[in-house]
Amino acid sequence: MTTNQKTLATPLRVIVFTGGRGSSSISNQLVGVAGVKLQFIINGYDNGLSTGEVRRFLGDSLGPSDFRKNASRLALLLASCQPELITLLDLRLPDPCSDAEALTYLGGIDSVNLADGAIAQSTFGDTLKINLDALTKETRKALAARVEQFLSFKRAESRSFKFADCSLGNIIFAGSYLLRKRKFNAAVADYCALLGLPDDLILNVTDGKNAFLVAKNTDGGILQGEEDIVDANRRNKIDNIYLLSQSDAAKLGQLKVLKDRALKLSPKVKECIAGADLIVYSPGTQHSSLFPSYMTPGLGELLAANTRALKLLITNIHEDSEIAGAAATDIIQKARYYLQEKNTKSLPEPALITHYIINRPEQNTASDNYIPEGEIERIEDPRQVRISNFEDGASGQHDTGKVLLPFIDMARRQKHKPRVAVVCLDTTSINKIVQTIREMQRAKIExxxxxxxVFYSSNREISDSLVAESDLSLCYVAPSTDGETNNQQLVAKAVASDHDFVCMFESSGMYFGSDIVALVANLNQEKVDAVWGSRRLSLTDIHQSYRYRYRSHLLKGSVSYIGSHVLSLAYLVCYGRYISDTLSGLKLVKTEHLDRSSDWIDDPSANQYLLARLLRSDGRSFEVPVDFLPMSPDQVSRTGAMDGIRALRVIVMQRIRAIFSSNG
Incomplete structure (x- = not known):
């Protein structure tokens, strides 16, 4: 595999901080984006409903709920396992449900023949049986092994368990936790493996140490866990959140000061953040699912250390009970507060979050449930803010096409090294070609x-050792023998290759190879279609050139000077763009704008056809000054008066054709 192929094959690494279901629309659509390696970072501080019962039962475990929900959703999207397995794991035991009933249901998971009445005849039992029957024998054995771990622990410790309305997935996860020697992160990987998911797709933000989430309201009241924080009846106004040790959580009412437990980042999270290209802070239940992850010690510093990645904070569209009365800017302020470990760190904000995504609903939307934008001026740098209608009209959630795909494209451009074909035109001189290469090397193109x-044509090849230290490649094209000119053959070869850009370099000796580097330097701009080398922007050189070329022909010099300006003004009139040097012999153009048929390259008006195509397509182009060496007309061919008139005609005619083609 070549270096270029390796670059293309490297997937874009996207990290998503998420909760259980709040960012499902974003993660659902991201899964379908080709060339993206996704990883989801979650915390385990949930303690509501059956998750809270599992935590109480196990005694020292984080909550499995959000991991289980994400695993089910991703397994369904990726078709990584039988759909009946996902349905089974998402089933909830009946409410009420006695121990005897629960043991009957659970005991039937590994039953060879479920028709023997091992599973009670009920709606739940029928559903369980249908899905179990569809599973492979190996899958059922794997589930049964984890159920047995759960039941064995229950018998050995004589512990009670409230089975009513408990998710089967939570029981299986508890079995994974026990099977993996009470290592929570290993249990997450084990549970994901049951569903055929990679062990690094869903990650716990910490090393798995147990902690309990509590919050303090602005009135001083304490909210004991996620269930209270997200209670829709409360409309909480939360001042701060804390992650307590088990002992502190047990005596919460006696504590005068709430102190966060010392937690550590997961080693896998460290690794994936360090290598990420795009990091997404999702919308969702902020105080229960997202802020607790952000406050993990060392996370902010790790995020700041990744200077390559784009980092997007997507604020909520609709108000939630735990952010009652909050504006988008309030969410942003709090996210920065927790990423700075409650302002105990002094990390530059752009190092943590590069872009803030704020929704602005359509003006005719009749709803008071939208989160207001807030005081945007509180965000110091307006370059970080993106405000628009990001809502998907059908679902009411974020439209990933509007929110994320532009940033995925941007991250891909940053990650992907552009491939540039430099075509040495108008020469077969090995000395001129080598001189061009040496000038590129001295300008540090690497x-x-x-x-x-570098594409070149000559009577002999250049040794690869010449470019070994500068990371350049050479492509030799033997001189044409079949009627094609060398220029046509070189351009056709370059356009047909897998390069993103073609740099057409007039190699007669008038231009300098170092200016190829000046053009290439502009490829870090967004959506570049062309970089045009302009001699007219180098005023000293252009005046010297006119003096040298027309020192004995003042009238010709005046005509040439005026004519070049007329061509530039023609573009301003026809296309609204002033092109200072329409006859430049040095230009870098995106390959998609070039014809595979290379006949045009030797046409005196080749530049005009190319510029017309670029400007018609609204291509983004730059002009940069280039140095050049005035040369005698005896040494190089010049653009004559008739060539100039023909070029003007081409400019006008190309514009007229574009107008007629757009009208029908």
């Missing part, structure tokens, strides 16, 4: 984020 191949 320091720029691109892969460069």
């Amino acid at each position: 320091l720029y984020p691109c892969d460069v191949t």
Whole structure:
């Protein structure tokens, strides 16, 4: 595999901080994006309903609920296991449900023949039986092994367990926890493996040490856990959150000061954040699912250390009970507070979050449930803010196409090194070609984020040792013998290759190879279609050139000077863009704008056809000054008066054709 192929094959690594279901629309759509390696970072501080019962039963475990919900959703989207397994794990035992009934249901998981009445005849029992019957023998044995771990612990410790309305998945997860020697992160990987998911797809933010989430309201009241925090009847106004040790949580009412437990980041989370290209702070239940992850010691510093990644904070669209009365800017302020470990760190905000995504609903939307934008001026740098209608009209959730896909494209451009084909035109001189390469090397082209191949034609090949230290590649094209010119053959070869850009370099000796580097340096801009080398922007060189070329022909010089400005003004009139040097012999153009048929390259008006195509497509182009060496007309061909008139005609005619084609 070549270096270019390796670059293309490397997936974009996207990290999503998420909770249980709040960001499901985003994660659901991200799964379908090709060339993306997704990883979800979650915390285990949930203690509501059956998750809270599992934590009480096990005694020292974090909560499995959000991990289980994400695993089910992703397994369904990825089709990583039988759909009946997902349905079974999401089933909840009846309410009420006695121990005897629960043991009957659980005991039937590994039953060979469920028709023998091992499972009680009920709606739940029928559903359980249908899904169990569809599973493979190996899958049922794996489930039964984890159920047995759970039941064995229950018998050995004589512990009670409230089975009513308990998710079967939570019981299986508890079995995984016991099977993996009470190592929570290993239990997450074990549970994901049951569903055919990679062990690094869903990660716990910490090393698995147990902790309990509590919150303090602005009135001083204490909210004991996630269930109270998200209680829709409360409309909480939360001042701060804390992660307590088990002993502190047990005596919460006696504590005068709430103190966070010393937690550690998961080693796998450290690894995935360090290598991430795009990091997404999802919308959702902020105080229960997201802020607790952000406050993990060392996380903010780790995020700041990744200077390559784009980092998006997506604020909620709709108000929730735990952010009652909050604006989008309040969510942003709190996220920064927790990422700074409650302002105990002094990390630059752009190092933690590069972009803030704030929804602005349509003006005719009749709802008072939308979160207001807030005081946008509180965000110091407006370059970080994106405000628009990001809502999907059908679901009321975020539209990933509007929110994330532009940033995925941006991250891909940052990650992918552009491949540039430098075509040495108008020469077969080995000395001129080598001089061009040497000038590129002296300008340190290897320091720029691109892969460069020099296409040349000569009577002999250049040794690869010449470019070994500068990370350039060479592509030799034997001189044409079949009627094609060397220029046509070189351009056709470059366009047909897998390069993103083609740099057409007039190699007569008038231009300098170092200016190829000046053009390449602009490829770090967003959505570049062309970089045009302009001699007219180098005023000293252009005046010297006119003096040298027309020192004995003042009238010709005046005509040439005026004519070049006329061509530039023609573009301003026809396309609204002033092109200072329409006849440049040095330009870098995105390959998709070039015809595979290379006949055009030797046409005196080749630049005009190319510029017309670029400007018609609204391509984004830059002009940069380039140095050049005035040369005698005896040494190089010049653009004559008739060539200039023909070029003007091409500019106008191309514009007229574009108008007629757009009208029908």
